[in-house]
Amino acid sequence: MTSPVKELSSRRYIYQGDPLLTPPPADLMVILDKYRGQRDALMTVLEELQDHYGYLPQQGLQYAARELGFPLSQVYGVATFYNLFQLKPPGRYIVRVCKGTACHVNRSGEILAMIKTKLGIGEDETTPDGMFTLQTVACMGACSLAPVVVVNDRTYGRMTPEKSTAMLTELHDEAAMEVKV
Amino acid sequence: MTPMIRVGMSTCGLAAGAGAVYTAIDTYLHRRQLSVTLQPTGCVGACHREPLVEVVVDGASTLYGPVTPERVSLILDQHFGGRGRGVSPDWIVSRRADRTDYPFLGRQVKVTTPLCGVIDPHSLEDYLAYGGYQGFKQALKMTPEQVIQAIKDSHLRGRGGAGFPAGMKWDITRQQRGSDKYLICNADEGDPGAFMDRTMIEGDPHRLIEGMLIAAHAIGATRGYIYVRAEYPLAVKALRLALQQAREYGMVGQNILGSGMNFEFIIKEGAGAFVCGEETALMHSIEGKRGMPSMRPPYPSEHGLWGHPTNINNVETYASTPSILLNGPTWFASMGTPKSGGTKAFALTGAIQNSGLVEVPIGMTLREMIFDLGGGCKNNRAFKAVQLGGPSGGCIPASLLDTRIDYEDLKATGAIMGSGGMVVVDETTCMVDFARYFLSFTQDESCGKCVPCRIGTRKMLNLLTRISHGHATGADLERLLTLCETVRVGSLCGLGQTAPNPVLTTLRYFKDEYLAHIEEKRCPAGACEIDERQADNGRPLAHRAPAARAEAAL
Ligand SMILES: Cc1cc2nc3c(=O)[nH]c(=O)nc-3n(C[C@H](O)[C@H](O)[C@H](O)COP(=O)(O)O)c2cc1C
Numbered sequence: 124m125t126s127p128v129k130e131l132s133s134r135r136y137i138y139q140g141d142p143l144l145t146p147p148p149a150d151l152m153v154i155l156d157k158y159r160g161q162r163d164a165l166m167t168v169l170e171e172l173q174d175h176y177g178y179l180p181q182q183g184l185q186y187a188a189r190e191l192g193f194p195l196s197q198v199y200g201v202a203t204f205y206n207l208f209q210l211k212p213p214g215r216y217i218v219r220v221c222k223g224t225a226c227h228v229n230r231s232g233e234i235l236a237m238i239k240t241k242l243g244i245g246e247d248e249t250t251p252d253g254m255f256t257l258q259t260v261a262c263m264g265a266c267s268l269a270p271v272v273v274v275n276d277r278t279y280g281r282m283t284p285e286k287s288t289a290m291l292t293e294l295h296d297e298a299a300m301e302v303k304v
Numbered sequence: 305m306t307p308m309i310r311v312g313m314s315t316c317g318l319a320a321g322a323g324a325v326y327t328a329i330d331t332y333l334h335r336r337q338l339s340v341t342l343q344p345t346g347c348v349g350a351c352h353r354e355p356l357v358e359v360v361v362d363g364a365s366t367l368y369g370p371v372t373p374e375r376v377s378l379i380l381d382q383h384f385g386g387r388g389r390g391v392s393p394d395w396i397v398s399r400r401a402d403r404t405d406y407p408f409l410g411r412q413v414k415v416t417t418p419l420c421g422v423i424d425p426h427s428l429e430d431y432l433a434y435g436g437y438q439g440f441k442q443a444l445k446m447t448p449e450q451v452i453q454a455i456k457d458s459h460l461r462g463r464g465g466a467g468f469p470a471g472m473k474w475d476i477t478r479q480q481r482g483s484d485k486y487l488i489c490n491a492d493e494g495d496p497g498a499f500m501d502r503t504m505i506e507g508d509p510h511r512l513i514e515g516m517l518i519a520a521h522a523i524g525a526t527r528g529y530i531y532v533r534a535e536y537p538l539a540v541k542a543l544r545l546a547l548q549q550a551r552e553y554g555m556v557g558q559n560i561l562g563s564g565m566n567f568e569f570i571i572k573e574g575a576g577a578f579v580c581g582e583e584t585a586l587m588h589s590i591e592g593k594r595g596m597p598s599m600r601p602p603y604p605s606e607h608g609l610w611g612h613p614t615n616i617n618n619v620e621t622y623a624s625t626p627s628i629l630l631n632g633p634t635w636f637a638s639m640g641t642p643k644s645g646g647t648k649a650f651a652l653t654g655a656i657q658n659s660g661l662v663e664v665p666i667g668m669t670l671r672e673m674i675f676d677l678g679g680g681c682k683n684n685r686a687f688k689a690v691q692l693g694g695p696s697g698g699c700i701p702a703s704l705l706d707t708r709i710d711y712e713d714l715k716a717t718g719a720i721m722g723s724g725g726m727v728v729v730d731e732t733t734c735m736v737d738f739a740r741y742f743l744s745f746t747q748d749e750s751c752g753k754c755v756p757c758r759i760g761t762r763k764m765l766n767l768l769t770r771i772s773h774g775h776a777t778g779a780d781l782e783r784l785l786t787l788c789e790t791v792r793v794g795s796l797c798g799l800g801q802t803a804p805n806p807v808l809t810t811l812r813y814f815k816d817e818y819l820a821h822i823e824e825k826r827c828p829a830g831a832c833e834i835d836e837r838q839a840d841n842g843r844p845l846a847h848r849a850p851a852a853r854a855e856a857a858l
């Protein structure tokens with residue numbers, strides 16, 4: 124799909140012998156190559172980078188800017204504007220507690236508080252063992268099952284503080300099982 | 305006819321455990337070697353009874369919910385002659401195909417969601433079997449002007465919040481000079497507590513595609529962007545698949561159905577910014593920039609994506625058009641009120657008994673909606689207010705429940721129609737805290753471009769926090785009102801302009817609660833954490849806590 128605006132240069136960046144400026148790793152290059160020359164692709168590129176790495180590593184952003192010809196300021200501008208982009212590596216499970224209106228009215232605050240004490244971390248923090256990252260989200264669209272907690276791709280509806288503790292234990296066990304196998 | 309079993313597998317169904325139920329049914333059918341069609345569908349809307357299973361045998365339909373894997377064999381035995389031990393009546397939602405025995409479903413009139421929960425959203429054949437793409441084919445037989453006239457005659461208004469007449473918007477975009485025109489579908493659905501667009505896309509994605517094709521023909525657009533929020537992975541998946549199917553069927557690409565029309569779709573995923581629902585911010589986001597709004601006019605119809613004339617509508621607006629062309633504008637207009645035709649979908653949530661998606665003719669009263677369909681508040685609590693339009697909207701108290709759900713009537717109460725979020729709160733919710741909740745949302749989501757919104761919402765939030773903690777004085781209330789006015793008048797985009805609405809409406813209808821916090825240092829709903837020492841100040845000396853008494857005596 125070509126973009127309807129004036130094309131950016133689609134030439135690859137030439138790295139001339141500067142040891143700091145090595146070309147991007149092959150896996151990153153595959154992603155960047157897809158969007159070369161498309162001025163409107165920045166968000167899509169970042170979304171794909173995040174899918175690939177789980178977050179947006181600093182080097183990935185630098186390479187994206189350099190390879191695709193965006194000013195680094197614009198890349199950072201976009202990466203920091205949208206809530207979904209993460210600049211820090213997340214834990215194995217990203218626990219997202221909904222604090223949308225329907226969930227708020229159905230006391231999602233109590234669930235958030237419970238998970239915070241159980242994990243001993245605050246919002247946007249990761250447990251030291253790298254297992255859980257805690258986040259809040261504005262609404263997952265499952266409001267009729269409020270309060271809602273989403274862990275990676277799994278949505279848990281009709282939550283209570285008790286159920287959320289059970290959920291954390293279950294996830295812990297699940298991870299432990301996988302390590303053994 | 306082969307019996308049919310439908311399982312609602314939308315985001316809501318899966319969250320309630322529909323996956324395990326589906327597997328249990330599949331196992332049962334295999335074990336009994338029954339020839340039954342097992343079909344995953346979208347959501348019929350009765351989310352409060354999910355997981356939902358519909359069994360259709362010889363045209364008789366029974367809807368069950370909530371179904372658990374353990375209940376599966378008991379339920380299916382009833383229909384397929386196993387041991388047939390009793391099914392608890394509590395598991396049955398409805399026994400009649402027209403659902404008149406369950407008002408939540410029976411009283412709905414479905415124009416944009418008739419196939420949600422009925423067809424397999426991943427099957428184009430299913431959509432075609434129910435008259436899919438006939439509306440578009442009808443449109444192709446008409447001239448663009450005729451199509452626009454039909455939409456105008458139908459009195460269809462934009463469903464994204466502002467309620468601008470859709471036909472008129474299409475006409476303006478059509479009349480712009482310049483060859484490349486674009487369509488955008490706004491599926492950002494940022495209003496927390498709303499899920500109409502999600503349900504529609506997950507349950508019946510082809511209807512949106514068809515609606516956009518109709519608009520493309522009418523406007524002469526060549527390219528359509530669907531901006532869908534990334535929090536809806538299932539909707540994105542359903543759309544991608546549907547587009548691929550539509551392309552294979554000849555509905556997308558070059559020379560569509562031999563008509564000479566060319567049209568391409570592009571899906572753009574949002575990345576979790578509420579302000580991107582605002583049309584100019586959304587366009588910047590599509591252009592790959594920070595999603596910050598710009599001044600209007602010029603409106604997108606004149607100067608939109610990359611400067612091209614761009615028609616932007618909500619999912620529901622587009623999804624209404626196939627039926628309009630198929631059944632005629634008069635049919636559609638006859639369902640609503642004189643100024644706004646048709647039906648509107650609402651996400652009924654919060655402290656309500658029957659939460660879920662409801663589509664009703666415009667003009668139904670709030671009372672009918674909340675009590676006849678919604679079944680009133682959960683846990684026998686008393687109804688306090690209903691909040692419409694999310695962070696841009698307002699609260700309507702019990703005394704105004706006979707208000708009709710219509711753009712003008714709702715506006716007169718200080719609330720708005722909004723995009724369809726309808727959150728019910730009961731006596732345990734403190735209205736000051738509720739207003740504070742919305743302000744913390746808008747303050748968080750303000751993009752920071754203009755000062756009144758960036759700083760004003762923060763100051764408003766601070767004042768509301770003071771009030772809810774019992775630290776405020778009467779002068780703070782005055783300040784709050786002045787700020788509301790400043791932010792409303794001075795903000796660049798709709799986010800700031802409407803941010804005061806939750807405060808203004810709660811102040812209008814629940815002023816006594818504000819005063820109780822300020823003067824008596826008391827939260828009538830018992831929801832706020834009043835600073836104990838402040839609380840003491842309002843009480844007679846003898847009733848104060850010992851420490852405070854000692855302090856006051858000094
Ligand atoms: C802060 C803000 C958020 C908005 N969010 C949405 C949204 O999530 N979905 C939507 O369709 N319209 C939203 N709108 C309204 C759009 O700007 C625009 O009016 C609408 O998409 C036009 O479509 P319609 O005429 O079909 O309603 C929002 C507006 C503002 C100011």
Ligand code: FES
Pocket residue numbers: 221222223224225226227261262263264265266267269270271496497498
């Ligand atoms: S408000 Fe929590 S899922 Fe919508």
